[in-house]
Amino acid sequence: MTEIFGIPLLALAGQLLLGLVNGSFYALLSLGLAVIFGMLNIINFAHGAFYMMGAFAAWMLLDNFGIGYFGALVLAPILVGSVGVVVERLLLKRLYRLDHLYGLLLTFGLALILEGLFRNQFGVSGETYDVPEVLEGALNLGFMALPKYRVWVVGFSTLVCFSTWLIIEKTRLGAYLRAATENPQLTQAFGVNVPLMVMMTYGFGVGLAALAGVMAAPIFQVSPLMGSNLIIVVFAVVVIGGMGSILGAIVSGLALGVVEGLAKVYYPEASATVVFVIMAIVLILRPAGLFGREA
Amino acid sequence: MKTKKTVVPFALRSTVAALALTLGLGAAIPAQAQVSDGVVRIGVLTDMSGAYSDLAGPGAVIAANMAVEDFIARQKPGFKVEIVSADHQNKGDIASNKAREWFDRGQVDAVTELVSSTTALAVMKVAKEKNKIALITGAGSSRITNEDCNDVSVHWVYDTYATGNGTGKAVVKQGGKTWYFLTADYAFGQSLERDTTAVIEASGGKVLGSVRHPFPSTDLSSYLLKAQASGAQVIGLANAGADTINSIKQASEFGITPKQTLAGLLMFITDINSLGLKATQGMYLTEAFYWDMNPETRAWSKRFFARHKKMPTMVQAGLYSAITHYLEAVKAVNSDDTQKVMAQMKKAPINDFFARNGKIRDDGLMLHDMYLMQVKKPADSHYPWDYYNVRATIPAADAFQPLSQSRCPLVHK
Numbered sequence: 001m002t003e004i005f006g007i008p009l010l011a012l013a014g015q016l017l018l019g020l021v022n023g024s025f026y027a028l029l030s031l032g033l034a035v036i037f038g039m040l041n042i043i044n045f046a047h048g049a050f051y052m053m054g055a056f057a058a059w060m061l062l063d064n065f066g067i068g069y070f071g072a073l074v075l076a077p078i079l080v081g082s083v084g085v086v087v088e089r090l091l092l093k094r095l096y097r098l099d100h101l102y103g104l105l106l107t108f109g110l111a112l113i114l115e116g117l118f119r120n121q122f123g124v125s126g127e128t129y130d131v132p133e134v135l136e137g138a139l140n141l142g143f144m145a146l147p148k149y150r151v152w153v154v155g156f157s158t159l160v161c162f163s164t165w166l167i168i169e170k171t172r173l174g175a176y177l178r179a180a181t182e183n184p185q186l187t188q189a190f191g192v193n194v195p196l197m198v199m200m201t202y203g204f205g206v207g208l209a210a211l212a213g214v215m216a217a218p219i220f221q222v223s224p225l226m227g228s229n230l231i232i233v234v235f236a237v238v239v240i241g242g243m244g245s246i247l248g249a250i251v252s253g254l255a256l257g258v259v260e261g262l263a264k265v266y267y268p269e270a271s272a273t274v275v276f277v278i279m280a281i282v283l284i285l286r287p288a289g290l291f292g293r294e295a
Numbered sequence: 296m297k298t299k300k301t302v303v304p305f306a307l308r309s310t311v312a313a314l315a316l317t318l319g320l321g322a323a324i325p326a327q328a329q330v331s332d333g334v335v336r337i338g339v340l341t342d343m344s345g346a347y348s349d350l351a352g353p354g355a356v357i358a359a360n361m362a363v364e365d366f367i368a369r370q371k372p373g374f375k376v377e378i379v380s381a382d383h384q385n386k387g388d389i390a391s392n393k394a395r396e397w398f399d400r401g402q403v404d405a406v407t408e409l410v411s412s413t414t415a416l417a418v419m420k421v422a423k424e425k426n427k428i429a430l431i432t433g434a435g436s437s438r439i440t441n442e443d444c445n446d447v448s449v450h451w452v453y454d455t456y457a458t459g460n461g462t463g464k465a466v467v468k469q470g471g472k473t474w475y476f477l478t479a480d481y482a483f484g485q486s487l488e489r490d491t492t493a494v495i496e497a498s499g500g501k502v503l504g505s506v507r508h509p510f511p512s513t514d515l516s517s518y519l520l521k522a523q524a525s526g527a528q529v530i531g532l533a534n535a536g537a538d539t540i541n542s543i544k545q546a547s548e549f550g551i552t553p554k555q556t557l558a559g560l561l562m563f564i565t566d567i568n569s570l571g572l573k574a575t576q577g578m579y580l581t582e583a584f585y586w587d588m589n590p591e592t593r594a595w596s597k598r599f600f601a602r603h604k605k606m607p608t609m610v611q612a613g614l615y616s617a618i619t620h621y622l623e624a625v626k627a628v629n630s631d632d633t634q635k636v637m638a639q640m641k642k643a644p645i646n647d648f649f650a651r652n653g654k655i656r657d658d659g660l661m662l663h664d665m666y667l668m669q670v671k672k673p674a675d676s677h678y679p680w681d682y683y684n685v686r687a688t689i690p691a692a693d694a695f696q697p698l699s700q701s702r703c704p705l706v707h708k
Contacts, residue, residue: 014520015517018514018516018517021514116344124344124346124536124537125349125536125537125566125568125569126540126569128569128571130573145549147548147549150548219545219548220544221544223537225537226513261517268480268506268509269480271508272509
């Protein structure tokens with residue numbers, strides 16, 4: 001069998017596929033962060049907590065109301081997104097004129113509070129959410145058994161990511177949004193309701209985090225700490241892609257998932273740090289990130 | 296109650312008096328009970344909100360309070376007993392600072408619980424320095440009674456040797472001859488892997504390899520695929536908490552189980568409860584306690600459940616046992632003097648719902664039976680928390696590391 005650096009080619013292919021699955025979570029989460037940062041200039045540290053809430057929302061919908069996975073895929077982002085809207089209205093709105101640091105502190109505090117509340121209610125071991133029946137089982141690829149659910153995750157999240165990119169970059173609504181970021185006063189003067197758009201954008205970004213949470217629920221244990229485990233890596237992904245760059249977030253999310261997958265094959269000890277090493281290199285060579293525009 | 300009259304040398308008497316004065320309690324020493332300040336204070340230092348708060352945490356504080364209430368109701372002692380508690384956040388420095396503060400200013404006589412080995416090892420040193428007692432229930436490192444042992448600490452519930460040993464032996468006996476380890480890449484995971492490898496090889500099994508994953512990890516599937524490719528019959532999970540939970544969940548997702556068997560080398564009933572029986576059925580694990588073993592364990596656990604809404608882990612049940620034994624010893628010697636109490640604790644056997652004929656060895660290990668459990672199939676579970684079949688009782692002598700292999704300096708004096 002062909003080998004690359006002592007690893008059979010087929011085993012390597014399997015690991016790369018797994019990397020792609022993780023990469024799609026990174027992409028989905030960093031996309032939400034990029035949308036929020038790009039449009040609102042808020043560094044949303046509560047993103048991990050909203051991701052966790054999405055997973056819990058899916059679990060609660062099933063446990064209390066018998067609403068299954070696909071229902072949750074629609075309902076959970078709406079529910080958690082509305083929480084985001086409330087947060088924006090009550091708290092974030094007051095911070096737009098201030099330094100980035102205030103938004104960061106506020107959302108970081110919010111994340112701690114949300115995680116604390118869930119921990120108090122559910123404990124740290126978390127709850128189990130089963131893979132939906134339609135997607136149970138695995139595809140036999142010859143060299144590995146790839147669970148159908150993971151294929152679905154890659155496919156669906158890529159679809160969501162690119163439609164978001166299309167909406168923002170190619171539609172009239174997206175044009176309004178970009179205009180509102182560029183020059184809010186002028187856009188408002190043209191009769192566009194800027195505060196409403198900003199609010200909906202935050203809600204949408206939070207909804208994306210919740211969507212990622214629902215998709216993660218069958219793979220990872222639904223636990224209050226699941227968001228904080230992931231959020232730091234996702235921030236690194238956003239920085240590598242370029243703060244606020246939609247396409248950068250998507251592409252670097254997928255790419256870093258694959259890089260991490262490679263690290264797990266060749267040198268597992270480094271798999272937790274490889275993303276940060278790349279971040280450091282990118283910051284040295286291209287301070288604005290791979291897809292970012294120089295300010 | 297008989298009190299022995301002994302002649303106290305003048306120097307000692309004045310020291311005691313001076314000490315009492317500095318504490319501002321000059322007149323408060325009761326003539327009958329020689330418990331300093333009339334109160335026995337026990338500090339429960341545990342993880343109240345982090346990764347181990349389910350298996351110890353608030354439930355441990357409840358167990359501690361139950362132990363005190365039961366002791367007072369049963370013995371009506373001539374001294375008061377108080378429980379204080381604090382969150383050590385699984386950090387060694389926070390734990391040792393808190394313990395120091397309790398010993399220096401809080402008049403705490405014994406510190407207990409101490410889940411996560413880092414905090415236990417740190418607090419043991421403080422206890423030795425201040426000549427106070429440490430009763431360790433939550434931590435698992437075998438270092439506690441080996442390299443780092445001392446004469447004021449007792450290791451009550453389990454250690455990595457006992458849990459790895461019980462499960463490893465049992466699985467090899469069932470025909471699981473070839474193993475592959477999935478190991479959390481830090482001291483605890485490595486010692487668990489090392490202890491279990493020794494057992495497997497001694498019982499005629501073979502270890503094919505291992506992969507070390509960073510701690511903590513959420514996606515363990517690529518390591519699991521390596522384990523799958525090794526073709527080993529058994530995948531040993533030398534990790535704990537969320538890492539173990541995610542390993543098990545993802546192993547079933549990738550169809551690794553039930554073709555290959557998973558062996559959780561350290562698992563608690565709260566892990567099983569959170570994963571559900573569907574994902575865990577058939578797994579072997581070693582526990583010091585299971586709530587549904589006999590009428591006594593059931594009676595106590597149901598009282599605990601009424602307060603905590605969860606059945607007790609071995610750590611929580613063991614904490615009750617440890618505090619009870621400590622208080623009985625204080626009463627027996629009618630003093631909270633560390634050396635006297637420790638001597639009495641080592642002399643008296645431990646017989647309660649948690650341990651039968653338990654005994655504290657010179658290295659500080661509380662020697663008691665362990666139990667090999669197998670997780671039930673969902674169809675065989677008839678009521679909430681009906682999770683285990685008790686497959687074997689591992690007699691105390693086989694369960695723990697023999698004293699002859701001990702690396703504790705106290706043993707070979």
